Amino acid sequence: MNENNLIGVIILWGQYSFFLELYIAMLIVLFYAKKRKLFWVRALVGAAVGFPCYYLPNLSLFGFNYTYLIVMSIVFVLGLFLYDEKIFPILLSSVAAWALQHVSWNILGVIYDLIPNVGQIEKAWLLLIKYFVYIVVYGVFLLCLLKMKIKITFNKRQLWSFVFASIVVVATMFLSQSVTEWNISYRLYTTLVALLTLTIMLGYPYLSDLVINERNLTNEKNNLENMLSLQAKQQELSKETTDIINLKFHDMKNQLMSMRSMSLEDRTESAKEIEKSIDIYSDIAKTGNQAMDIVVTQKSLLCTSNKIRFTYIIDGTSLSFMNKSDITSLFGNILDNAIEACEKEEGEFRLIKMRTYLQKGFVIIQEENYCHSLLQFGKNGLPISSKKDEINHGYGSKSILYLVEKYQGQLKMEQKDDVFYLSILIPVPSLK
Amino acid sequence: MLRIAIIENEEKQIDLTIGMIKRYCSEKEIIFEVTSFTSGFDFLESNLSLFDLAFMDIDMPGINGMETAVKLRKTGFNTVLIFVTNLPQYAIEGYKVEALDFILKPMTYADFSLAMSRVEKTVLSSKNSEFVLNIHGAVRKFKAEDVLFFEMIKHDVCIHLVDEPDVVFRFSLTKIEKIISEEIFFKCNSGCLVNIKKVKSVQGEVLIMEDDSRIIVSRSHRKEVMIKLNSVYSESFLPKA
Numbered sequence: 001m002n003e004n005n006l007i008g009v010i011i012l013w014g015q016y017s018f019f020l021e022l023y024i025a026m027l028i029v030l031f032y033a034k035k036r037k038l039f040w041v042r043a044l045v046g047a048a049v050g051f052p053c054y055y056l057p058n059l060s061l062f063g064f065n066y067t068y069l070i071v072m073s074i075v076f077v078l079g080l081f082l083y084d085e086k087i088f089p090i091l092l093s094s095v096a097a098w099a100l101q102h103v104s105w106n107i108l109g110v111i112y113d114l115i116p117n118v119g120q121i122e123k124a125w126l127l128l129i130k131y132f133v134y135i136v137v138y139g140v141f142l143l144c145l146l147k148m149k150i151k152i153t154f155n156k157r158q159l160w161s162f163v164f165a166s167i168v169v170v171a172t173m174f175l176s177q178s179v180t181e182w183n184i185s186y187r188l189y190t191t192l193v194a195l196l197t198l199t200i201m202l203g204y205p206y207l208s209d210l211v212i213n214e215r216n217l218t219n220e221k222n223n224l225e226n227m228l229s230l231q232a233k234q235q236e237l238s239k240e241t242t243d244i245i246n247l248k249f250h251d252m253k254n255q256l257m258s259m260r261s262m263s264l265e266d267r268t269e270s271a272k273e274i275e276k277s278i279d280i281y282s283d284i285a286k287t288g289n290q291a292m293d294i295v296v297t298q299k300s301l302l303c304t305s306n307k308i309r310f311t312y313i314i315d316g317t318s319l320s321f322m323n324k325s326d327i328t329s330l331f332g333n334i335l336d337n338a339i340e341a342c343e344k345e346e347g348e349f350r351l352i353k354m355r356t357y358l359q360k361g362f363v364i365i366q367e368e369n370y371c372h373s374l375l376q377f378g379k380n381g382l383p384i385s386s387k388k389d390e391i392n393h394g395y396g397s398k399s400i401l402y403l404v405e406k407y408q409g410q411l412k413m414e415q416k417d418d419v420f421y422l423s424i425l426i427p428v429p430s431l432k
Numbered sequence: 433m434l435r436i437a438i439i440e441n442e443e444k445q446i447d448l449t450i451g452m453i454k455r456y457c458s459e460k461e462i463i464f465e466v467t468s469f470t471s472g473f474d475f476l477e478s479n480l481s482l483f484d485l486a487f488m489d490i491d492m493p494g495i496n497g498m499e500t501a502v503k504l505r506k507t508g509f510n511t512v513l514i515f516v517t518n519l520p521q522y523a524i525e526g527y528k529v530e531a532l533d534f535i536l537k538p539m540t541y542a543d544f545s546l547a548m549s550r551v552e553k554t555v556l557s558s559k560n561s562e563f564v565l566n567i568h569g570a571v572r573k574f575k576a577e578d579v580l581f582f583e584m585i586k587h588d589v590c591i592h593l594v595d596e597p598d599v600v601f602r603f604s605l606t607k608i609e610k611i612i613s614e615e616i617f618f619k620c621n622s623g624c625l626v627n628i629k630k631v632k633s634v635q636g637e638v639l640i641m642e643d644d645s646r647i648i649v650s651r652s653h654r655k656e657v658m659i660k661l662n663s664v665y666s667e668s669f670l671p672k673a
Contacts (some may be wrong), residue, residue, distance in 0.1 A: 048536075285524070305438065309543065311520065311534055315527040347540040357527045361633025361640065364665050368546060408634075410658035419549055423666035425658065427634040 016054040019136065020077045021104070023050060025097035027082075031151070033093070035082040046078040046331050072098055088162075095165045096201050102172070102194040104137040106187045113184050141198075165197045201373055244301050288317025291324040292331065292356075299335040308342045308350040310335075318338050318358035320431055322407065332401045333396040336420060338369045341420060358428070363409075365424040375415045381411060383420075437486040438468040439475045439500060440516070441493065445537070446470075449487055449516070452544045460552065472500030480509045485551055487535075490517040501529040509630050512545055561613045567601045576616060580630045580641050582608050584623040590644070594630070618660055620649035628660045 079090040285296035303310035350371040375383040382397040404411040409426035467473040474497035490497035515534035523534035561576045580592040589603040633640040
């Protein structure tokens with residue numbers, strides 16, 4: 001086999017050929033990368049800078065030829081010069097470029113091996129075959145890249161594919177140096193390895209993109225379902241609200257009808273009675289903040305119908321700096337959680353107490369309710385929901401935390417002696 | 433020792449309340465003392481400084497519970513106030529007299545003990561801590577609650593006090609940290625040790641103290657400050673305007 005002669009024939013400019021093959025492969029791999037200004041000028045400069053590779057002799061140390069490594073390093077540095085990307089994706093791309101070049105080179109080798117009497121063929125034909133193979137392999141790769149829209153980016157998970165690829169590269173370099181007589185099976189083997197490397201390196205970002213997209217879709221779906229279930233709850237609530245009010249009006253109407261036939265004395269007594277009953281069960285909140293009044297009224301009607309005693313001391317004026325919808329959402333969620341907890345309690349333990357007041361420059365919000373089942377708290381300080389319903393899993397608590405943090409406040413939830421305590425501190429923004 | 437007043441015109445309700453206090457305090461091993469008053473006037477004429485906690489009926493003849501509470505606050509005592517009532521619409525305005533809570537009649541033990549659990553957190557944990565320092569050769573006693581913050585000025589420590597002039601003496605903050613209570617003091621930057629109870633407001637990364645001095649807190653410490661403030665307010669602070 002006149003392998004060395006053959007190589008001598010098709011390699012026109014020493015290591016500069018290898019440099020160019022690698023350099024072009026890198027330009028292809030980084031097709032979607034962010035190019036620097038005057039990209040094509042830089043690309044030409046890069047091609048020129050690589051020229052001294054022509055003079056690069058075979059350098060070896062401890063039997064290892066590291067000429068290829070030097071060329072690869074030059075290409076890597078040029079990658080940094082050409083593209084406005086982080087070091088890691090460039091490094092990854094130069095390894096991928098090497099794999100691409102390797103695939104082309106070995107396919108070429110296989111083809112030469114398959115041609116009988118290859119040594120007798122004219123140099124021009126050999127070169128034609130070489131460039132044809134390179135153009136086809138590089139072209140197919142570029143097409144795949146375009147079709148799948150792969151962009152090599154920095155990603156911690158990609159680190160592993162990089163480590164794997166680098167090991168393969170180094171191993172193949174050692175291997176290629178210990179093999180003196182190349183044959184088809186060797187070539188096919190290294191081609192396969194290089195292809196595998198390419199697939200892993202490029203397939204990973206592609207797959208992870210797919211996974212992320214799918215995850216986004218699921219999230220969107222979850223959010224939507226949250227919204228829907230929230231709406232459904234609200235409708236249920238307003239239905240319940242009207243039911244309660246209807247019932248009350250019905251009772252009052254009966255009382256008033258019976259009053260017609262009463263003596264004057266009985267009538268005044270009865271009127272007092274009605275007045276008192278309206279007062280006692282008055283769920284209409286007047287806290288000094290409209291949004292707060294609406295939430296508290298709604299929730300206290302819900303509590304009444306669920307036989308929960310809900311008592312509160314609220315200075316609604318202290319919340320004037322907060323957005324109306326934020327107030328509704330914050331207190332709605334706090335009370336929904338409390339009501340839900342109370343539904344698991346029995347009789348006299350169905351209690352909710354809430355306080356909201358101004359203390360110096362802070363709004364203090366405190367709520368407590370009985371909770372006889374032991375709660376687990378997650379890393380974020382929120383209770384881990386025991387609900388099996390994954391979609392609404394802890395959604396309320398998360399949105400409480402989100403809103404408190406939006407106003408730069410602090411949220412604390414704890415459980416002690418079968419009581420759940422919620423404490424919130426929000427600094428009142430200064431009026432500037 | 434928890435000193436409790438009951439202001440209630442119905443004997444039956446007084447007995448019920450006392451029964452629950454006894455039950456709660458024996459469960460939690462709290463030493464207590466109860467005095468009952470059948471009218472708001474009697475209560476206001478008594479020695480108000482004696483009480484940590486008052487259970488106040490709202491619907492009483494003569495002077496009602498809310499009026500009594502307003503007068504109590506005018507005297508300046510910050511007794512913890514819990515309304516016991518069948519008139520919730522008055523109790524909701526309880527924040528005006530800094531009421532901690534209210535319990536609806538008929539009173540249940542579950543309701544009573546839930547209210548007491550917050551009282552326990554507030555009254556029993558607000559002990560006054562004191563510390564002693566040798567200042568220019570003289571021993572001087574300080575109450576933690578009188579200190580706004582400690583500040584390092586060159587090689588001296590400056591103690592900023594609530595109603596007294598600053599005290600400056602040769603010392604270090606590290607030594608100060610060793611002798612004071614960790615619970616209420618917080619190091620918010622290398623040169624400042626702040627009494628968390630004297631923080632009036634937080635604006636971005638600046639703490640505003642009660643004397644309006646402004647102290648910068650680093651971003652990394654801000655979260656800790658907020659956590660401390662939240663627990664101070666939820667555990668050892670009484671509503672006080």
